[in-house]
Amino acid sequence: MDVIAYLIPIALLMGLLGLVAFIWALRSGQWEDLDGAAMRVLHDDDETTAPTDGSDRT
Amino acid sequence: MNAVKPRRRAYEAEQSVGADCCDVGAMANFAASTTGPKPVDIDSVIVADPQAFVRIHDDGLAHLDLFVEELHCAACIGKIEGRVLAFPGVVSARINMSTRRLGIVWREGEADPVMLVRAVVALGYPLTPFDPSLIESAISSEDKSLLSAMAVAGFAAANVMLLSVAVWSGHAGDMGEGTRTLFHWISALISLPAVVYAGQPFFKSAFRALQHSSLNMDVPISLAVILASTMSLYQTVQGGQHAYFDAAITLLFFLLVGRYLDHRARARARSAATHLLALQASAATVIDADGHQRSVRIRDVHEGMVILVAAGERVPVDGLAIDGISDIDAQLLSGETLPRLAEPGARVYAGTLNLTAPIRVRTTVAADNTLLAEIVRLMELAEQGRARYVRLADRVAKIYSPVVHVLAAATFVGWVLIADLGWQEAMMISIAVLIITCPCALALAVPVVQVVASGRLLRAGILVKSADALERLNGIDTVVFDKTGTLTLGKLRLVGDNYNADTLALAGAVARHSRHPLSKAVAAATPEDSAITISAIREVPGCGLEGYRDGARIRLGSRSWCGGNSQDAGDGPEICLAVDGEICATFEFLDELRSDAGDVIRTLKSMGIDVELLSGDTASVTGRVAGSLGIEKWQAACLPAAKVARLEELDQAGHRVLMVGDGMNDAPSLATAFVSMSPVTAADVSQTAADIIFQGAALSPVITALKVARASTRLVKQNFALAFLYNAIAVPLAVAGMATPLLAAVAMSSSSILVTVNALRLRILR
Numbered sequence: 058m059d060v061i062a063y064l065i066p067i068a069l070l071m072g073l074l075g076l077v078a079f080i081w082a083l084r085s086g087q088w089e090d091l092d093g094a095a096m097r098v099l100h101d102d103d104e105t106t107a108p109t110d111g112s113d114r115t
Numbered sequence: 116m117n118a119v120k121p122r123r124r125a126y127e128a129e130q131s132v133g134a135d136c137c138d139v140g141a142m143a144n145f146a147a148s149t150t151g152p153k154p155v156d157i158d159s160v161i162v163a164d165p166q167a168f169v170r171i172h173d174d175g176l177a178h179l180d181l182f183v184e185e186l187h188c189a190a191c192i193g194k195i196e197g198r199v200l201a202f203p204g205v206v207s208a209r210i211n212m213s214t215r216r217l218g219i220v221w222r223e224g225e226a227d228p229v230m231l232v233r234a235v236v237a238l239g240y241p242l243t244p245f246d247p248s249l250i251e252s253a254i255s256s257e258d259k260s261l262l263s264a265m266a267v268a269g270f271a272a273a274n275v276m277l278l279s280v281a282v283w284s285g286h287a288g289d290m291g292e293g294t295r296t297l298f299h300w301i302s303a304l305i306s307l308p309a310v311v312y313a314g315q316p317f318f319k320s321a322f323r324a325l326q327h328s329s330l331n332m333d334v335p336i337s338l339a340v341i342l343a344s345t346m347s348l349y350q351t352v353q354g355g356q357h358a359y360f361d362a363a364i365t366l367l368f369f370l371l372v373g374r375y376l377d378h379r380a381r382a383r384a385r386s387a388a389t390h391l392l393a394l395q396a397s398a399a400t401v402i403d404a405d406g407h408q409r410s411v412r413i414r415d416v417h418e419g420m421v422i423l424v425a426a427g428e429r430v431p432v433d434g435l436a437i438d439g440i441s442d443i444d445a446q447l448l449s450g451e452t453l454p455r456l457a458e459p460g461a462r463v464y465a466g467t468l469n470l471t472a473p474i475r476v477r478t479t480v481a482a483d484n485t486l487l488a489e490i491v492r493l494m495e496l497a498e499q500g501r502a503r504y505v506r507l508a509d510r511v512a513k514i515y516s517p518v519v520h521v522l523a524a525a526t527f528v529g530w531v532l533i534a535d536l537g538w539q540e541a542m543m544i545s546i547a548v549l550i551i552t553c554p555c556a557l558a559l560a561v562p563v564v565q566v567v568a569s570g571r572l573l574r575a576g577i578l579v580k581s582a583d584a585l586e587r588l589n590g591i592d593t594v595v596f597d598k599t600g601t602l603t604l605g606k607l608r609l610v611g612d613n614y615n616a617d618t619l620a621l622a623g624a625v626a627r628h629s630r631h632p633l634s635k636a637v638a639a640a641t642p643e644d645s646a647i648t649i650s651a652i653r654e655v656p657g658c659g660l661e662g663y664r665d666g667a668r669i670r671l672g673s674r675s676w677c678g679g680n681s682q683d684a685g686d687g688p689e690i691c692l693a694v695d696g697e698i699c700a701t702f703e704f705l706d707e708l709r710s711d712a713g714d715v716i717r718t719l720k721s722m723g724i725d726v727e728l729l730s731g732d733t734a735s736v737t738g739r740v741a742g743s744l745g746i747e748k749w750q751a752a753c754l755p756a757a758k759v760a761r762l763e764e765l766d767q768a769g770h771r772v773l774m775v776g777d778g779m780n781d782a783p784s785l786a787t788a789f790v791s792m793s794p795v796t797a798a799d800v801s802q803t804a805a806d807i808i809f810q811g812a813a814l815s816p817v818i819t820a821l822k823v824a825r826a827s828t829r830l831v832k833q834n835f836a837l838a839f840l841y842n843a844i845a846v847p848l849a850v851a852g853m854a855t856p857l858l859a860a861v862a863m864s865s866s867s868i869l870v871t872v873n874a875l876r877l878r879i880l881r
Contacts, residue, residue: 065301069274076270080263088262093212096189 168244169228176206177223181232182243186215191240198234202226217242261375264313268368271309272361275302276860279361283857292354299351302360310344313367316374332512332554335519339553340367342546357543362550362859369555369867376562399431400424402475420478424469427630432478436461439474440656442631443467453688454631456657466779470630471656490755493783494804506583507828508561511835512554519552526850547854551845556866560834561586563874568827571878575819576810584806586831587790588824590771594719594817595762595788597776598730598740600796602712604812605777607636607688607704614692614700621647622692622700625660625671628652633690634660634671636704659690667695674698708740709814716744718818725770729753729761731780758784775817777801792817823877830877834870841866 082088170178183195192210195217199208204225209218219231232242278298285295314337321333340363347358400423401411408423416422416432424430426441442454445467454470457463463476523545530541569579579585599605614622623641626634628649649669652662659672670677670693677693692700709715716726728749730737737751750761762784765772774781774788777797785791785804793805802808809816845862848854 065278068277069305072270072274076266079266083259083262083266088259090211093192093210096192096212099189 171223175223176220177226177228179219179228179231179244181217181219181235183210183215183217183235184241184243185239186210186212194238195235195240198238199231202231202234205231258375258378261316261371261378264316265368265371265375267309268313268364268371271305271313272365272368275306275361275364278302279856279860282358286356286857295356296351296354299347299358299360302358303348303351306360306364307344307348309364310340310367313364313371314340317367317370330513330516330520331509332516332558335516335549336366336370336553336558338520339363339546339549343550346543346546357856359547359550359856359859362856362863365860366550366553366555366863369863370558373558373562376566416478418478422476422478423473424463424476425473426469426471428469430463430465430467430469430476432465432476434463434476434478436463436474437477439472441472441474442470442656444470444632453633458657471654490779490783493755493759494786506561507586507831507835508557511557515554515557519549519554522552522846522850523548529850530852544849544852544854547852547859548846548849550859551849551854551862552842553863554838555863556838556841556870557835559867559870560838561831563871564827564830564834564877567874567877568823572807572820572823575816577816577820578808578810579806579820580808581806584790585820585824585827587771587806588773588821589828591724591773591789591821593725593727593765593770593772595727595729595765595772595774595776595784596746597774597778597781598728598732598737599706600777601775601781601794602728602740602744602814603706603708605796606707607632608707609636609640609702610705611689611701611703614702618692618700621664621669621694622671622702624649625652625662625669625692628662629654629660633688633702633704637671637690637702669694670696674701706736708743709812711813711815713744715814715817716746720745722821727761729758729784731778755780755783759787762787773817773821776805792820827877830874834873837869837873838866841869 087094168179172178185191186195192212196208196210199205199217199219202221205219205221207218207220210216211218217235219228221228221231232244235242278301282290282295282298284290317333317336317340320331321337324331324334343359343363343366347360347363350356350358399411399413399416400408401416402408402421402423411420413431421437422431422434430443436457437459439459441457443457443463444454445464455461457469457474462479463469463474526548527538527541527545530536530544531538536544565579565585568585572579596602619637619641622637624647626637626641629635631654647664649662649664652660654660655672655676657673658676659670661668661670661672663669670691672690674680674689674691677691677698678696679691679693679698688704690702691698692702719726726746726748728737728741728744728746730740730749730751731753732751734751737749741747741749750757753761758781762772762774766789771789774785774791775793776785776791777794779801781793781797782801782804785793785801790807791805792807792809793801795802795808795810797805797808807820809820841862845854845858848858
């Protein structure tokens with residue numbers, strides 16, 4: 058049964074890690090724009106995304 | 116990081132912008148004059164001077180926040196941000212897709228906000244600057260605290276449950292008392308702080324209710340959680356067998372899930388009035404007695420001032436036209452399809468669009484007393500009235516809480532008096548009753564069905580905005596429609612056959628130069644690539660357009676102005692094309708009905724629902740539409756207040772009304788009606804006021820929403836029945852003193868899961 062002396066703290070620590078990560082994400086504003094984040098993943102961050110001639114390429 | 120890369124494009128960008136634009140104040144004119152492949156719809160462009168909204172921070176950075184319209188996809192984000200970042204001095208440009216806001220930051224003095232805004236408007240995205248301190252952010256602080264409470268409760272529930280499962284299997288096996296107590300202590304250490312933190316939303320609300328000496332669902336919740344934690348702590352200290360830490364924290368977690376879902380659904384509908392005010396033109400050009408022009412904020416405009424409204428601008432305040440002749444588009448305000456002529460002496464209303472020529476207006480009432488402000492006021496009144504609707508869940512809670520408390524107290528008294536048990540043990544049993552009866556499944560019964568129902572409707576292009584909209588929709592017996600933009604598409608379409616391809620091409624070449632709806636309909640029907648050039652084009656307000664081609668005078672406008680006899684005119688809107696005074700083509704227009712409008716009306720009637728039509732348009736047009744759709748009850752020429760009055764009349768008569776409308780003039784009635792729907796093409800205000808928004812050119816979403824509403828209300832009731840059934844089984848056991856933490860955990864989780872699974876049936880329901 059000695060093993061629970063390690064296992065319980067490890068389990069708690071991992072859970073706590075997840076909790077801290079979630080709260081960090083919340084604080085850093087990652088829940089502010091869920092729709093935008095879903096869209097942004099679709100466009101490559103390169104030259105073609107910003108047409109210089111102002112034309113509509115959609 | 117993004118800011119550096121595209122900077123070298125700045126020169127080109129400025130070139131292309133600089134080449135096209137004419138004068139600085141007229142963003143709208145600029146947008147109209149570009150000859151890009153996608154013409155900008157000038158009606159949706161709101162002209163406002165962004166300078167007044169620039170905030171300069173101490174670090175030398177200037178901030179500007181804008182609402183972006185017509186924002187649809189990933190490409191829009193890329194285009195707008197890329198274009199703004201291409202300007203030198205711009206540090207960041209970030210679009211929030213959820214709130215449709217664009218935040219621009221630049222180094223003060225290195226970029227011109229007017230240029231930035233104009234560049235985006237030129238891409239086809241109308242912008243409205245706003246003051247962010249006046250509008251709450253999309254994810255409110257309450258949302259955030261609910262989310263973190265949920266996260267903490269979830270973490271604690273998972274870990275405590277892990278330990279509890281060990282303890283429960285220990286009961287059957289050989290777990291020693293020492294190990295069990297150790298596990299109880301660890302559970303206590305995890306769950307007690309978590310309960311204190313995550314239980315706050317419930318404790319606060321319960322406290323508020325008690326302060327007003329009333330009961331809500333949070334009172335039994337708080338009591339159960341607090342008592343369960345205290346009792347479990349006592350048991351742990353005593354080295355006892357039964358600790359309810361898992362029940363207390365799991366309960367909180369489930370309840371917080373329900374609460375968060377519910378809160379999200381409600382938060383969307385909140386900022387109705389604030390968004391509406393952003394629509395108002397934000398500055399007025401005042402002409403002083405000495406002829407000097409100056410820009411004044413709307414709220415500083417007094418009665419009797421003379422203001423100048425340029426072509427393409429929205430009229431900032433109500434007033435009388437005193438100089439100049441122009442066409443005024445009031446579709447957003449009154450629902451009329453065709454613009455009205457504004458001659459000296461005519462009344463003009465704030466929020467309408469001046470189409471053809473500059474006019475001078477003497478203001479009649481101060482800015483907070485305009486027709487638009489009146490609409491806002493009517494809406495606020497209506498929304499207060501609607502808050503009186505009591506949701507099914509709240510009605511259940513009202514009965515549930517007292518019953519539970521009486522039951523727990525009776526259990527305590529019963530065990531002490533009848534069974535002669537010690538007060539401590541009797542207390543244990545009555546606390547167990549409170550824990551078992553805690554309305555976990557009950558609290559999930561409604562939000563889960565709502566989420567599934569909204570998800571299903573969303574896939575059908577229907578957005579449910581207010582939390583209880585479906586519940587209210589279920590009870591309706593009357594549907595009131597608006598005409599323009601709701602039963603019809605709100606777009607004039609060229610019909611008839613009094614023209615040929617050549618005359619159409621010629622008319623199109625002329626019509627392209629006007630913002631008049633009829634001209635736009637002609638231009639839309641003409642192929643883009645016509646090579647006809649018209650010179651010296653001018654627009655005569657109230658008459659039409661005139662220009663010259665190879666020396667011949669070409670007129671496109673009203674029949675009498677084109678040299679015809681006005682007696683020959685048809686009964687619908689029409690314009691004629693005349694070459695050198697000779698009419699060679701006539702164009703007739705029709706505001707098209709939505710293709711399935713007739714079917715929808717028939718289906719509604721077959722469902723036993725009354726249908727009415729209230730329109731701001733003229734009696735002849737409204738009567739024709741009502742007749743063709745088979746609607747017997749209709750009223751024409753309704754002002755916003757008249758529509759509200761009719762809805763209140765229906766309400767008084769005991770009818771529950773669904774209002775379907777799109778114009779700004781419908782906003783108050785949308786807010787007044789028992790429940791309301793708007794097409795996605797509606798004015799912003801109406802979209803904010805409506806409970807449900809639907810996409811697409813069809814009207815059938817009204818039927819779909821109604822069907823889903825009925826199905827989901829049925830499911831909610833089933834869920835309540837399930838929750839009560841579970842209570843009927845578990846409560847006698849608890850009262851009999853046979854409840855254990857294992858029973859509590861199993862009963863609570865299984866009833867919650869059962870309720871959720873039942874809600875999911877809505878996905879497969881026809």
